Amino acid sequence: MNLNAIFLRSFRILLLPFSLLYGLAIVVRNFFYNKKIFQSASFNLPVICIGNLSLGGTGKSPMVEYLLELLHDKYATATLSRGYKRKTKGYALANENTNAIDIGDEPMQFHTKFPNVAVAVGEERIVAIPQLLHDKPGIQVIILDDAFQHRAIKAGLNILLTVYDDLYTDDFFFPTGDLRDQKTSAKRADIIVVTKCPLNLSASEKEEIIKQLNLLENQQIFFTAIQYQTPYHIISKNEKPVSLNDEVLLVHGIANPQPLKNYISEISAAYDEVSYSDHHIFSIDDLKDINKKFAKIQSSNKLIITTEKDAVRLLKFKEQLLEIPLYVLPVKPVFLFDSAEAFNNAVIDFVNSFKKDDTETAI
Known part of the structure; x- marks a missing residue:
């Protein structure tokens, strides 16, 4: 470990009191949602949430693109992101004149690679979804990018990402650590994906990680590696x-x-x-x-x-x-242990489970 890393770690430990206050606020907020004091809205169409419990890169954008590749030819698909570091505010729907300044780099990347997908941004997703459905009434599935901690919306399928060499179970609340949500929030995930694994990840190491994450019976787990193109x-x-x-x-x-x-x-x-x-x-x-x-x-x-x-x-x-x-x-995730078909089927089965009239888009 170099001197800069040692200094940074020591400095972050000094911030422990702030982490405890931040963690307390997160725990109280989740308690209110769990007890339904704070309400979560559900939409009558398939909503898939991609997210993580920590700050930093866990591979959300490649996973969103993987889902877009899987779904966009079969269903009228949309993505909704916050639009981090864009120069605009509020809801916006990408069009032929849009650039990264308008909607953010990751949504612009989705818009460029999948021009037939409705790409929208909005800080308040609970407000943005009705606007998106008004603008694109034929939408059949929405992918929420980086929204696991945004509990104002209850997604039908929650996919939680965690990095192979930086599992959320080994982390602590920000700013001492990188957690922006409590570890027990992982229980809300339907699918957990361990990302950025080595391509030669062994079966025994896979089982050790599964044991460490302590999954619920209803949760599925998958392992992916980065594949550069x-x-x-x-x-x-x-x-x-x-x-x-x-x-x-x-x-x-x-x-x-x-x-x-x-x-x-x-x-x-x-x-x-x-x-x-x-x-x-x-x-x-x-x-x-x-x-x-x-x-x-x-x-x-x-x-x-x-x-x-x-x-x-x-x-x-x-x-x-x-x-x-x-x-x-370019980069894309590759599923290890021949599990891509099982993951794809889990997503497709979820989308197909919604049998409704195409005109129903209300909360």
Whole structure:
């Protein structure tokens, strides 16, 4: 552990009193919901919630995209997100003129990759869903992105994500830890997905994790790993595999870049990085800094790699990017232990369980 990590951990321990106050507020809030003092609204259509108990990257966006890929050809599908770090407020529905500033980077990513999906944002999801159904009355299923802790809406299917090497059972309330909800809230999940596992996760380690999570009888558990795809140019979309002869400048503004950095180090000759905070809004000066750092790389075999989430925030510099070898690295979750079919069936069965008239969209 380096000195910065030791300092950060020590500093966060000093914040324990704030964590206890925060945790108390969360426990009281959940108590009120559990006792129905605070009411949760249900909608008469399939609502799937993707979320986690902690701050940071657990792989929610790749899981949302996995569900969109699974559902969008079969059902009129919509996603609803908060739209973190967008410059707008309130409800908004993506259209052909929308950009990441309007709706946030992750919703823009969904909108770009799935143009036939209704992509909406709104801080108050209980208000945004009726507006979404008014704008798109044919919607048959809604995917709530990062909404597990938002109990004003009672989703029909709750999918909780937790990272393989940072399980919620090992965490503590923010700011000492990263928990934004209490551990017992995991009992509300119908499905728990352990994300970012090694591809060679053993059956014995799988069983140890299941034992640690202490699932209820009605809960299903799945294990996924990150699978990176072939990079494509941010503008031309031409693909370019990275080889062991290539030197890479990695540009990222994501919550947990370590798996990405590990992967780039494995597939390239060497890499340097330009890192930003999660959901960073890129400026023209940032692009100049990236170009300067890229120019310093001496190899003739060099390229810039960024994430899909970062790419949607860079696209506003379309003209400047035309001649830059900036490639986007797609990612998707792969289910381990041949469990993809079981997961898919659980989701499809849930959606099909709603037999209603298409005009019914009221709470």
